[in-house]
Amino acid sequence: MSRRNSELAFLALAAVISTMAYVSVFAGRYHEIRRASIVYGLIFVAVFLVLHLVVRFVLPQADPCLLPITALLSAMGLTEIYRIRPALALLQGQWLLVGAGLFILTVLIVRDHQRLDRYRYVIGALGLGLLLVTMVVGTEVNGARLWLRFGGFSIQPSEFAKIAIVIFMAGYLNDKKELLSMPTKRFLGLGFPAPKYFGPLVLMWVLTLVMLVFVKDFGMSLLFFAVFLAMLYMATSRIAYVMTGAALFVVAGAAASQYVAHVHERFLIWVDPWSRAATSGYQLLQSLFTIADGGMLGAGLGRGYLLFPNHQPIVPDLPTDFIFAALANELGLLGAVALILCFLLFCWRGFRIAMWAPDGFSKLLAAGLSVTFGLQAFIIIAGVTRLIPLTGITLPFVSYGGSSIVANLVMVALLLMISHRAAVVRGGSLRERHELAKLG
Amino acid sequence: MNRAISRMFLVGVVLFAALVANLTWIQVFHAKALFDKPQNQRRIAEDMKIKRGRILAFDGTTIAGSVRRSGYYYRTYPSGSLAPHIVGYESVRLGLTGIEVTMDDYLTGRAGGLGVQPFIDRLLGRRPTGADVKLTIVPEVQRAAQAALVGKTGAIVALDPLTGAVIASASAPTYNLGDVEDRWRRLRSDPSAPLLDRATQGLYPPGSSLKVVTAAAGLDTGKVTPTTVFNDTGTYVIYGGKVTNYHGEVFGTNTFTQALTSSINTTFGKVGDLVGRAGLVGYMQHFGFWAVPPIEQPAGSVLASGRYDGGTLLSPDAKMDPLAVAWAAVGQEKVLATPLQMALVAAGVANGGRVMKPFLVQQVISPSGKVVKQTSPALWQTAMSPATAATLNTMMQQVVNAPGGTGTAAALPGVKVAGKTGTAERGTTNMAWFIAFAPADAPRVAVAVAVENTLSTGGEEAAPLAAQVLKVALAQAQLP
Numbered sequence: 001m002s003r004r005n006s007e008l009a010f011l012a013l014a015a016v017i018s019t020m021a022y023v024s025v026f027a028g029r030y031h032e033i034r035r036a037s038i039v040y041g042l043i044f045v046a047v048f049l050v051l052h053l054v055v056r057f058v059l060p061q062a063d064p065c066l067l068p069i070t071a072l073l074s075a076m077g078l079t080e081i082y083r084i085r086p087a088l089a090l091l092q093g094q095w096l097l098v099g100a101g102l103f104i105l106t107v108l109i110v111r112d113h114q115r116l117d118r119y120r121y122v123i124g125a126l127g128l129g130l131l132l133v134t135m136v137v138g139t140e141v142n143g144a145r146l147w148l149r150f151g152g153f154s155i156q157p158s159e160f161a162k163i164a165i166v167i168f169m170a171g172y173l174n175d176k177k178e179l180l181s182m183p184t185k186r187f188l189g190l191g192f193p194a195p196k197y198f199g200p201l202v203l204m205w206v207l208t209l210v211m212l213v214f215v216k217d218f219g220m221s222l223l224f225f226a227v228f229l230a231m232l233y234m235a236t237s238r239i240a241y242v243m244t245g246a247a248l249f250v251v252a253g254a255a256a257s258q259y260v261a262h263v264h265e266r267f268l269i270w271v272d273p274w275s276r277a278a279t280s281g282y283q284l285l286q287s288l289f290t291i292a293d294g295g296m297l298g299a300g301l302g303r304g305y306l307l308f309p310n311h312q313p314i315v316p317d318l319p320t321d322f323i324f325a326a327l328a329n330e331l332g333l334l335g336a337v338a339l340i341l342c343f344l345l346f347c348w349r350g351f352r353i354a355m356w357a358p359d360g361f362s363k364l365l366a367a368g369l370s371v372t373f374g375l376q377a378f379i380i381i382a383g384v385t386r387l388i389p390l391t392g393i394t395l396p397f398v399s400y401g402g403s404s405i406v407a408n409l410v411m412v413a414l415l416l417m418i419s420h421r422a423a424v425v426r427g428g429s430l431r432e433r434h435e436l437a438k439l440g
Numbered sequence: 441m442n443r444a445i446s447r448m449f450l451v452g453v454v455l456f457a458a459l460v461a462n463l464t465w466i467q468v469f470h471a472k473a474l475f476d477k478p479q480n481q482r483r484i485a486e487d488m489k490i491k492r493g494r495i496l497a498f499d500g501t502t503i504a505g506s507v508r509r510s511g512y513y514y515r516t517y518p519s520g521s522l523a524p525h526i527v528g529y530e531s532v533r534l535g536l537t538g539i540e541v542t543m544d545d546y547l548t549g550r551a552g553g554l555g556v557q558p559f560i561d562r563l564l565g566r567r568p569t570g571a572d573v574k575l576t577i578v579p580e581v582q583r584a585a586q587a588a589l590v591g592k593t594g595a596i597v598a599l600d601p602l603t604g605a606v607i608a609s610a611s612a613p614t615y616n617l618g619d620v621e622d623r624w625r626r627l628r629s630d631p632s633a634p635l636l637d638r639a640t641q642g643l644y645p646p647g648s649s650l651k652v653v654t655a656a657a658g659l660d661t662g663k664v665t666p667t668t669v670f671n672d673t674g675t676y677v678i679y680g681g682k683v684t685n686y687h688g689e690v691f692g693t694n695t696f697t698q699a700l701t702s703s704i705n706t707t708f709g710k711v712g713d714l715v716g717r718a719g720l721v722g723y724m725q726h727f728g729f730w731a732v733p734p735i736e737q738p739a740g741s742v743l744a745s746g747r748y749d750g751g752t753l754l755s756p757d758a759k760m761d762p763l764a765v766a767w768a769a770v771g772q773e774k775v776l777a778t779p780l781q782m783a784l785v786a787a788g789v790a791n792g793g794r795v796m797k798p799f800l801v802q803q804v805i806s807p808s809g810k811v812v813k814q815t816s817p818a819l820w821q822t823a824m825s826p827a828t829a830a831t832l833n834t835m836m837q838q839v840v841n842a843p844g845g846t847g848t849a850a851a852l853p854g855v856k857v858a859g860k861t862g863t864a865e866r867g868t869t870n871m872a873w874f875i876a877f878a879p880a881d882a883p884r885v886a887v888a889v890a891v892e893n894t895l896s897t898g899g900e901e902a903a904p905l906a907a908q909v910l911k912v913a914l915a916q917a918q919l920p
Contacts, residue, residue: 233448234444235441235444278479285480286481289475289477289479289480289481291463293471293474333464333467336463340459340463344456351446351449351452354445363442371448371452374452385462387459
């Protein structure tokens with residue numbers, strides 16, 4: 001079966017699962033299936049069918065798994081958002097349409113992602129500019145300044161900045177990787193490059209700190225710095241960078257948790273939410289209660305106890321930062337683990353694309369995007385389950401959030417482009433190459 | 441580069457495995473412990489699946505009912521918002537207050553002694569039905585008290601002096617039982633504190649209304665009689681300080697009865713000196729000061745009256761100099777009292793010196809209609825001898841009936857009313873008090889009215905409100 005036919009088959013599977021989810025929510029909510037819901041479902045299927053056709057004609061050799069996983073995750077997200085607040089789901093659906101549009105534009109305009117390498121400084125500056133603009137004129141929500149407001153709607157520029165910065169770093173690190181990986185000294189059994197090559201690392205560290213202090217966004221600064229470290233490691237294979245970077249981050253994190261009030265509070269909540277149960281710890285505790293209530297199999301979609309009698313969610317920010325708690329409640333451990341596996345599967349496909357990409361820039365770009373995606377999912381899931389201090393970022397494709405879903409769809413478009421080009425350059429399908437590699 | 445990339449993927453696998461392990465701990469091994477946490481509202485939500493018992497008024501009208509909507513029972517308030525501070529609200533989000541929490545075990549059918557039905561229900565795994573709780577609140581009197589306070593800040597408490605049953609307890613500003621959840625933020629942040637029950641938690645300087653206690657001390661110890669003569673020059677100099685009259689009035693020669701009628705501070709300062717610190721504080725304790733009135737309200741929502749310093753109740757044995765005793769005898773100094781306590785003072789005089797234990801719950805009725813719990817009246821404190829009480833009763837009638845009495849606004853046609861005014865200065869405004877009982881010769885109702893932030897006196901502001909409530913209460917055929 002060709003890649004595109006596999007993709008179509010996977011998409012059909014995703015559609016079946018999504019439809020079952022929708023039906024369950026509607027049955028739980030209204031005790032009947034409404035015609036309108038089926039219309040929404042059909043529109044959703046149509047959107048992904050269009051994306052599939054675009055990929056079929058423009059990127060026929062692209063990876064067949066990414067689009068179906070994307071469809072499944074967004075369907076689960078939309079369903080759960082609908083279940084919590086129907087009005088939000090309609091907005092999210094519109095953002096999905098915008099995202100699909102941007103996906104198609106990216107595929108048609110960029111065509112070949114290698115052209116991005118040429119404009120890496122422009123793109124990097126653009127990403128940095130987006131972040132700076134937010135610092136200066138951003139609107140503060142929940143103590144963090146990450147929103148730009150335009151009339152009726154607001155966007156979160158850091159979601160787009162992260163893609164721009166990954167593109168820039170892939171280009172930059174690919175260029176400088178030989179230079180940066182030259183070991184000159186040995187210390188603690190590790191080869192350390194000359195001090196001057198730690199420049200980019202320190203620069204990135206300072207940038208992250210500035211972001212942390214002025215944008216007060218612990219989640220995004222953690223994500224940026226970790227992604228940079230991961231890409232630096234993949235470009236140079238030097239553990240020394242990772243160690244130094246991790247040490248720098250721990251220092252910065254410890255300082256921030258002492259001196260930046262917003263971060264300090266988040267840290268205290270993580271250490272002891274119980275003594276703050278009625279105030280700042282309320283949200284995290286209710287999240288834990290909500291997740292625990294799901295048990296092994298969950299209450300069933302649309303049947304969990306998520307809302308107060310007046311339809312306000314028990315856990316504040318349930319459709320955005322805490323969407324995972326809602327899904328874990330209604331799908332249980334089994335469903336929640338399946339969701340986590342979807343994210344892992346996405347990352348696996350991304351890393352596979354990176355391994356098979358023929359050139360350094362493509363490798364770093366694909367791996368960087370995959371790390372961004374996986375780490376973002378990890379940070380928020382670990383946050384709402386109290387594995388790490390909570391930082392508000394979106395769960396890719398699942399959380400309510402227009403900027404997030406649009407940016408992540410652009411990211412999928414880039415990954416598909418890289419995989420298509422890899423397959424074309426190598427001639428023949430990935431599977432054929434894989435078999436060859438095993439023999440050879 | 442590929443080795444580094446695949447290593448990076450392995451790191452990712454480890455991180456995601458940690459997520460799964462943590463999730464398994466939360467959802468499987470730790471789930472029960474998390475469900476049982478008191479902070480978990482799911483427990484209250486679980487209770488909302490029980491058909492909660494009704495809260496009834498004394499005449500059987502439903503104050504709080506229960507209606508089923510999509511699997512959960514919700515409170516309805518068919519009589520409007522009657523005695524909201526007493527009844528309390530029930531909310532998954534906000535928890536329980538008032539009678540809803542103190543009688544929760546009965547209302548949810550969990551308490552013992554409700555017959556065999558709840559036991560059988562539990563054995564069969566069915567949810568029990570809650571028992572009804574009938575209060576001593578009389579709807580007409582309660583409504584009159586709530587209506588009297590509209591637009592004011594304060595409280596009114598009405599008691600049956602013979603039994604201690606609370607027939608009305610109103611606090612203003614108030615809130616609506618039906619929309620607490622929707623208006624929660626506003627109610628919580630409202631500077632006028634509508635959620636506060638001023639009847640049981642409002643600590644106010646009692647001013648001259650405390651003279652009833654001082655008089656009881658003077659008369660009961662034999663230091664004074666109603667006809668003891670005093671001379672008032674407008675100031676009573678004691679211990680390097682002085683006690684003065686309200687608005688600097690001078691009354692000249694007066695009997696003790698006249699001193700109560702006209703509320704002469706200097707005379708009561710002298711009586712305070714005669715009975716001394718131990719005498720005054722001792723009689724305050726005999727009326728219930730320094731003890732928490734044992735009504736069926738959650739701990740902390742009924743406060744003890746007494747001498748306070750910076751929000752803490754001072755020991756009754758705390759030292760006081762003679763000037764402090766003289767000012768305390770006229771209800772100033774550090775003395776603070778709740779409207780409930782002052783209603784108990786009036787009730788004590790009305791009931792021959794016997795202060796009955798105040799109560800709110802008349803009976804508990806099982807789902808099958810059987811009375812499973814009935815409150816019988818009990819003595820709480822003995823304030824003074826019956827003879828002293830009779831004398832004081834006569835003196836208090838003068839306050840309302842004598843020409844020039846401070847409480848004439850509380851007079852009712854055809855009924856003898858006994859009372860005492862109080863006007864305590866708090867900053868730039870007054871605290872207006874009136875405590876009363878009627879009919880004076882065969883008391884059925886005792887009442888205390890307290891109004892904050894007024895420019896009028898107790899006689900002008902509080903006495904008419906007391907008359908309104910007394911009138912409605914006396915018109916009732918039956919009281920608890």
